Amino acid sequence: MEGPQLFSKDTQALIYNFKPNAVQRMLDFDYLCRRKTPSVAALIEPGSSGLHKVFFGRNEILIPIYPTTEEAAKKHPQADVFINFASFRSAYASSLKALSEKSIKTVVIIAEGVPEREARDLIALSKKMKKIIIGPATVGGIQAGAFKVANTAGTVDNIIESKLHRPGSVGFVSKSGGLSNEMYHMLGMTTDGVFEGIAIGGDAFPGTTLLEHILRFEKMPQVKMIVMLGELGGRDEYDVVDAKKNGTIKKPLVAWVTGTCAKVFPTEVQFGHAGAKSGAQLETAEAKNKALREAGFVVPKSFEDFDKAITATYSDLVKKGVIIPATDIDPPALPADYGEALKAGSVRRPTNFICTISDDRGEEVTYAGVPIGRIVEENRSLGDVISLLWFKKSLPKYGSRLIELVLMIAADHGPCVSGAHNSIVASRAGKDLVSSLASGMLTIGPRFGGAIDDAARYFKDGCDRGLSAEEFVNEMKRKDIRIPGIGHRVKSAKNPDKRVELLKSYAKKNFPKTKYLDFALEVEQETLKKANNLILNVDGCIGILFVDLMCSSGAFSDDEVKEILDIGCLNGLFVLARSIGMIGHVLDQKRLKAPLYRHPYDDVLFMEESKEK
Numbered sequence: 373m374e375g376p377q378l379f380s381k382d383t384q385a386l387i388y389n390f391k392p393n394a395v396q397r398m399l400d401f402d403y404l405c406r407r408k409t410p411s412v413a414a415l416i417e418p419g420s421s422g423l424h425k426v427f428f429g430r431n432e433i434l435i436p437i438y439p440t441t442e443e444a445a446k447k448h449p450q451a452d453v454f455i456n457f458a459s460f461r462s463a464y465a466s467s468l469k470a471l472s473e474k475s476i477k478t479v480v481i482i483a484e485g486v487p488e489r490e491a492r493d494l495i496a497l498s499k500k501m502k503k504i505i506i507g508p509a510t511v512g513g514i515q516a517g518a519f520k521v522a523n524t525a526g527t528v529d530n531i532i533e534s535k536l537h538r539p540g541s542v543g544f545v546s547k548s549g550g551l552s553n554e555m556y557h558m559l560g561m562t563t564d565g566v567f568e569g570i571a572i573g574g575d576a577f578p579g580t581t582l583l584e585h586i587l588r589f590e591k592m593p594q595v596k597m598i599v600m601l602g603e604l605g606g607r608d609e610y611d612v613v614d615a616k617k618n619g620t621i622k623k624p625l626v627a628w629v630t631g632t633c634a635k636v637f638p639t640e641v642q643f644g645h646a647g648a649k650s651g652a653q654l655e656t657a658e659a660k661n662k663a664l665r666e667a668g669f670v671v672p673k674s675f676e677d678f679d680k681a682i683t684a685t686y687s688d689l690v691k692k693g694v695i696i697p698a699t700d701i702d703p704p705a706l707p708a709d710y711g712e713a714l715k716a717g718s719v720r721r722p723t724n725f726i727c728t729i730s731d732d733r734g735e736e737v738t739y740a741g742v743p744i745g746r747i748v749e750e751n752r753s754l755g756d757v758i759s760l761l762w763f764k765k766s767l768p769k770y771g772s773r774l775i776e777l778v779l780m781i782a783a784d785h786g787p788c789v790s791g792a793h794n795s796i797v798a799s800r801a802g803k804d805l806v807s808s809l810a811s812g813m814l815t816i817g818p819r820f821g822g823a824i825d826d827a828a829r830y831f832k833d834g835c836d837r838g839l840s841a842e843e844f845v846n847e848m849k850r851k852d853i854r855i856p857g858i859g860h861r862v863k864s865a866k867n868p869d870k871r872v873e874l875l876k877s878y879a880k881k882n883f884p885k886t887k888y889l890d891f892a893l894e895v896e897q898e899t900l901k902k903a904n905n906l907i908l909n910v911d912g913c914i915g916i917l918f919v920d921l922m923c924s925s926g927a928f929s930d931d932e933v934k935e936i937l938d939i940g941c942l943n944g945l946f947v948l949a950r951s952i953g954m955i956g957h958v959l960d961q962k963r964l965k966a967p968l969y970r971h972p973y974d975d976v977l978f979m980e981e982s983k984e985k
């Protein structure tokens with residue numbers, strides 16, 4: 373782009389270092405200005421590449437990310453502004469690289485703390501290359517209705533209130549980025565707004581000076597008056613005084629130099645900006661304001677009168693017909709970001725999930741409303757945690773202890789059972805732990821470890837209906853249903869299952885009542901008449917004891933007992949328990965580096981038959 377203007381409605385930038393918020397704010401400004409193209413052409417993130425998703429108005433667009441400035445500039449030669457978010461440590465090298473790219477005309481260095489020597493180096497190079505540096509230590513600049521650098525001018529509301537979504541008549545230049553945003557707002561209130569605003573940054577050696585931008589404004593017909601906000605420290609403002617005296621500056625200029633409060637301090641004060649230190653008397657705000665006033669600029673008595681001085685100058689220019697106030701236009705309504713709108717309560721959406729068992733949004737996760745800190749402090753058990761997360765209640769001690777007993781005694785039953793076998797085979801096939809565990813878990817079902825819920829339901833139903841054990845067995849036979857919880861492949865009346873013995877004696881010792889266990893044991897007596905292995909097996913025992921627990925502890929309502937049996941959660945006890953053993957088997961095979969398992973031929977009955985005619 374030629375001519376005194378730095379930006380236009382077609383300006384595009386490359387942004388160095390990934391700053392998603394700054395990118396979105398630029399594109400939101402574009403939308404308010406009704407730009408047709410986004411002002412960010414590409415991002416540069418050393419060492420990475422890809423695409424960054426961002427809103428351009430209502431639509432989402434993808435902005436490419438390149439690992440180097442060279443590649444980005446090559447792919448986007450139309451982008452002539454380089455916004456450098458590098459830290460003070462790498463700002464020099466990255467800005468040097470940008471200046472060396474032919475397509476880059478303006479480099480904005482955001483970082484504070486860039487070493488003076490490096491800044492002076494960059495400035496010298498930029499002058500030689502006839503390029504512009506804004507900064508270091510700046511928020512950048514803006515051309516109203518056209519292009520803004522990163523976070524310049526702040527929020528969308530401030531931008532609209534400051535009328536920055538369309539061009540005004542004022543050229544504004546300042547050292548301070550923060551005060552610039554204030555000034556944009558003041559200018560929006562006191563004039564028809566800014567045409568272009570630049571914050572040159574607060575370092576002692578800014579890439580471009582107050583005067584350099586003022587001289588650009590002199591050449592820009594759109595700029596009818598100039599406002600300058602200087603700062604104590606340095607001599608930059610005296611160059612402006614000289615330019616007024618030699619007639620270079622002709623347009624009306626209203627100025628103020630901040631830092632007049634420094635005089636109340638007994639010693640020299642370093643203000644926020646590196647350059648804001650009034651060493652010599654000449655560099656004080658008073659001296660500068662005095663010099664500017666004597667040179668013929670409009671300089672108020674204090675910052676508090678700055679807006680009045682601006683208003684008076686602007687009104688005079690309007691009266692003289694020098695300024696035709698810009699027409700106020702309403703910007704397009706920018707869609708609210710969903711998260712913001714939700715927070716503000718201006719939108720609502722149905723939730724997709726309901727969770728009633730835990731919540732991690734606070735300082736610590738809660739299980740059914742109990743903070744984990746309290747669970748630990750009160751030395752609660754694993755059984756308590758399972759009760760809270762599965763049943764959303766705390767069980768009496770003997771109940772949570774039953775859960776732990778089940779986890780301990782059903783954790784494993786050797787390598788030959790279905791679940792262990794599949795976990796072992798999958799592990800020897802090279803599957804990872806999770807996949808091998810899942811393989812074993814998939815064998816849990818009505819004939820292996822998954823009969824707990826059915827046993828609980830059938831035994832409770834038979835008992836509640838007052839059936840005798842014999843009537844119950846005969847009824848199941850008539851229905852041709854194998855009684856869940858009865859029978860075992862290797863355990864029998866002669867070779868009792870120790871696990872079942874342990875559970876039964878625990879219940880007899882600790883449960884207030886064992887009505888349903890007693891019924892199941894009567895059924896067992898019936899089934900043993902048929903075969904020695906038709907014992908109450910561990911699934912059956914776990915299921916029936918849980919029914920006794922729920923029905924005799926007083927901790928569950930009848931509806932809750934029904935719900936728990938209907939949704940079938942008791943098999944979860946076997947799943948949780950046996951996952952411990954299955955993981956053990958997987959680890960065992962990994963340690964053994966066991967080869968791929970293959971069934972021996974004599975383990976298979978081959979009955980191959982051909983269907984071919």
Ligand code: ACO
Pocket residue numbers: 818819820821822823853854855856857858859860861899903905906909910911912
């Ligand atoms: N109820 C009634 N009769 C049964 C039962 C039962 N639960 N289990 C076996 N029988 C009968 C069979 O009907 C068969 O009778 P039949 O010869 O007149 O046909 C006879 O006993 C032998 O049947 P098999 O299938 O050979 O018995 P097996 O010993 O292989 O079965 C098994 C063991 C799978 C546990 C079986 O008893 C069963 O399915 N039980 C019900 C489901 C169950 O409780 N599973 C959990 C087991 S424990 C655990 O996995 C940790």
Ligand code: LMR
Pocket residue numbers: 782784785789790861862910
């Ligand atoms: C087990 O707990 O795995 C067993 O009861 C099943 C079996 O076959 O031993």
